[in-house]
Amino acid sequence: MCQAVSEVEDLKAQMMSLFSELQQAQSKLDEAEGMKKNLQDRCRDVERDVVTLTAQLVEKQEVQSENDRLKLQVDSMKAQSQLEQRKAGEERTNLTQLKDAYTKLFEDYNELKQESKNREPLVTKEVGDLQTRLDAAEKALAAKQQQIDVMKQEIYQKEKELETISVFQAQVGFLCVFSI
Numbered sequence: 001m002c003q004a005v006s007e008v009e010d011l012k013a014q015m016m017s018l019f020s021e022l023q024q025a026q027s028k029l030d031e032a033e034g035m036k037k038n039l040q041d042r043c044r045d046v047e048r049d050v051v052t053l054t055a056q057l058v059e060k061q062e063v064q065s066e067n068d069r070l071k072l073q074v075d076s077m078k079a080q081s082q083l084e085q086r087k088a089g090e091e092r093t094n095l096t097q098l099k100d101a102y103t104k105l106f107e108d109y110n111e112l113k114q115e116s117k118n119r120e121p122l123v124t125k126e127v128g129d130l131q132t133r134l135d136a137a138e139k140a141l142a143a144k145q146q147q148i149d150v151m152k153q154e155i156y157q158k159e160k161e162l163e164t165i166s167v168f169q170a171q172v173g174f175l176c177v178f179s180i
Helices: 002-179
Strands: none
Touching: none
8 A cells, every 4th residue: 555655646746747847838838828919919010010111102102203203393394494584584685675776766766857857947948949940940831832832823824824825826827827
């Protein structure tokens, strides 16, 4: 019986040892379960972070794409603005040249107007003189035309007289022939 007691004591000690190992194993299992749960939580957190970061990356890429498009638009607008500024500069230059030309033409016009005013009495006098000469020339022309008409009348009369004289001469010649 001693042996049985000793075996029971051995078995009891083994059982206590196994129970202790079981408790250690359970403790390690609980610890491992806790670590597993902790790792699963961290994994879920990392997955959420990955989803969030992926969404942020996509959003950042969209923002970058929009930024690039806006930069191109700004560059295009800058180029257009520079072109408009260049055109505006050319138009200002043209406007200045036109103003200068207008001023010069206006000054020339005023000079010509003043010269015209200064010449007006001379021109009026010259026009008066020319009108007087024209009237005199028209009167002289009318007088000459009248003289021509009178001379034509006289020529017509003289031609009639010549015809009459020719007739008389023919008659005289005829009479002279018969009287011989």
